[in-house]
Structures are given as C-alpha cells and as structure tokens.
Amino acid sequence: MPGTELFGAEERKEIEDVLSTGVLFRYNHDALRNSHWKAKDFEAEVKKITGAKFAHAMSSGSTAIATALAASGIGTGDEVIVPPFTYVATIEAVLFVGALPVFAEVDETLCLSAEGIKKAITPKTKGVCLVHMCGGMADMDSIMKVVNDHKLILVEDAGQSFASSYKGVYTGLFGKAGSYSFDFFKIATAGEGGVLVTNDEATYKLSDNYSDHGHDHVGEKRGMEQHPIIGMNYRISELHAAVGVAQTRKVPAIKEKNRHNKQFLVNELSKTAGIGFATLPDPSGDSATFLNLLLPDTETAKRTVDEMNKAGVVGFDYWFLNMYHFINQWDHIKELRTASKLPIQVLGAPQDYKNLQLPKTQEVIGRLISFGIKYKWTEEDMKTLASKISECVTKAMKPVHA
Ligand SMILES: *Cc1c(COP(=O)(O)O)cnc(C)c1O
Secondary structure: OHHHHOOOHHHHHHHHHHHHHOOOOOOOOOOOOOOOOHHHHHHHHHHHHHOOOEEEEEOOHHHHHHHHHHHOOOOOOOEEEEOOEOOOHHHHHHHHOOOEEEEOOEOOOOOEOHHHHHHHOOOOEEEEEEEOOOOOOOOHHHHHHHHHHOOOEEEEEOOOOOOOEEOOEEOOOOOOEEEEEOOOOOOOOOOOOEEEEEOOHHHHHHHHHHOEOOOOOOOOOHHHOOOOOOOOEOOOOHHHHHHHHHHHHOHHHHHHHHHHHHHHHHHHHOOOOOOEEOOOOOHHHOOOOEEEEEOOOHHHHHHHHHHHHHHOOOOEEOHHHOOOOEHHHOHHHHOOOOOOOOHHHHHOOOOOHHHOOOHHHHHHHHHEEEEEOOOOOOHHHHHHHHHHHHHHHHHHHOOOOO
C-alpha cells in the first residue's frame, strides 16, 4: 500500500521531534513539549484534505468508528443497518456499543445500496453504518434520500476511503460522524491510528470526551478537568500521530499517482473479454487505492484466482473467501461467540444470522477480485501485470473440461 511504500525522512523527522522532548502524551505538559503537538497537527492535516470542520485523532479506525456511533447517539438495543462486505471491525464496533447489526445488500459499488438499506428498515432501525469500500464511495444521492426519508442516523466507516469524495463532499462527512483508519494497510499509516470527522460541534465534543475517560480537556490540570460523560481510553500517542502527520501530507501526491496507475491498468484491461470493473458513483472522487475487477460470475472469478496463483501473480484479494472482510466466513459473529456477554446476547439478534438471504451481495462479491495499487510501479511493471491478468482471465473464461 502506498503510505508504507513512502515511509522515510519526513516520518523520522516528526518522530524525532517527539523523542527530543519525551512528551509522548497528546494533552497537557505545555512547558515540556517545545510546542510539538503531533495529534493536533495530524487532525489539522486531515481537516485540510477533507474540509471537515472537526477531526479527532484516536488509537485506531476501530475505536474511531465505535466513538462515531456512540457520539451519534447509537447504543444499546438500537438496530443499525450494516454491510456484509466490510472489514469486520465495523460489525464489532456496532456490537460493542451495544447496538444490533442488521445486514443489508451491497451492489456493484461494493457498498450498501439505497435499495438494500430500504429493505432492511424496521420500526427499530436507528441508523445506518455505511462503509465506503476499497478506496471508492457509496452512491450518496440515493442513500441520503432513504436516510432522510426515514429519519435515520447516518454514520460512515470510511476506514478504507480517506481522501475519496462524492460530488465534492469527502466520505465521512455525509452523516453525523465518520471515521478513517490509518493502520498499516491504508492509503496513509500512523502505524496504528484512526481519525473521526464531523461537521457538528456537539458530536465532536462528545467524541473528544468519550475517547478519553470523559475528560473535557478544559484547563491546565488534567486531574481537575470535568467529566461530562463516562468514557474510555481510545487515545492516540504522539509517536503514532507524528507518523500520521508526515504520511497525511503525502496523501495528495499518493492519490494522484494511484489514480494515474489505476487508469493505466483500466485502459490495458478494458480490452479483455470478461473483465468489468466495480461501479464508482463519482469516478472523479476515487482515491484509487484498489483496482476492483468484476468477472462475469463467481466460478469464472475462482478460476481466475487459480490461474493467477499458478502464474505467480501477487498483490490481489479475493474477498469472497477472505476471513475478515466477508460474512460467509464470519462464523464467530453468526454464532455470537464472545469472551463475555454482549447486549445482543441479552436482547436477541434482530436477524437469523445463520440464514441470511443476501443474493445480490453473494453474486457481486463472488465476482470481485481487487488489486492494491502501488505508488512505485513503473509503466513496465503495470504492462506486465495487466498482460498476466488478461491471460489468466482469458484462460478462466474458457475452462478446460476434463
Ligand atoms: C481498516 C478498517 C477498519 C479498522 O481500522 P483499524 O485502524 O485497523 O482499527 C475499519 N473499517 C474498515 C472499513 C477498514 O477497512
């Protein structure tokens, strides 16, 4: 992934600032820290790119999405519509705030569809946790219509879609709150980290309190601060934030290169029969971290994966069989296997998770093969990759019957 490809002097300089003072904590210690405020700088960089009014850096994308849900007023017993194709953290966050996930259909955008959301609404539905997958974006005009018509709370997990936008609005900023992940696999990394964004001051303040034991962060003395609500420790350290600052500054260049490289591959691959692409509701807002191929059907996709493994093609994901991104492998969730009792085990699941009917999702994800776009690819690298992919798809389209 691009961020990790570009780890270098800029990241080391930011880390060195923190090490030179020893203030690894994001709050207070004004006299000791020599004006270094890396978490604040990280938030400023995220605001600069997204235009968010408020940004709050935290320990991970997972804690950021959990905080976004809680600060948006989603809690115990609330039904929340979620996608069956996402990193499993989305579902965990809904469960851990006490809410009840209701799985709905995704479509060729790889995100929840307006149609899918509408069908999953019940009188108990409080909100939607929309996930913008694979560097792209959901079809926001149609989704916002359903959200507004039914007065639902929208929270966006844009964990994989930092710096992507739809009609000029950045993912994460359509609903009450949104979150980005800066783990090791995203467009930019902090090592571990997440950033919550919102345009609503009250939601921001609640998030700030919630993610630091309720602290209101007013005054100079940490032990004398007020605690308006009960919170937890989801703080980011200054060392992680330092890496996040340097990496986020590189995102505009990464995005431009991603888009160039992705377009090159799309141009090469469009000529091959059988290769289609996931739908981008606003192609101009694509962060282009992934090239998402849609094959004609699941069997052809599986044969393509076999051919690519035989040919030594690397750097792709076949999500349909992935343990962490697709519901077919989430036995632990379907069986609600937990370390200790969660609210859902007391209240009851809103759906029969073991017998979900999601035919559209099965069809789309079965056909999907994604390649992570690399910053440092040369034109030669991309030509070689494209011709290998084409060969594998062509072979898979004409299976040899024994
Ligand atoms: C990566 C990711 C997360 C989790 O982020 P972490 O920083 O690893 O906790 C959440 N949701 C989505 C969609 C992700 O891709």
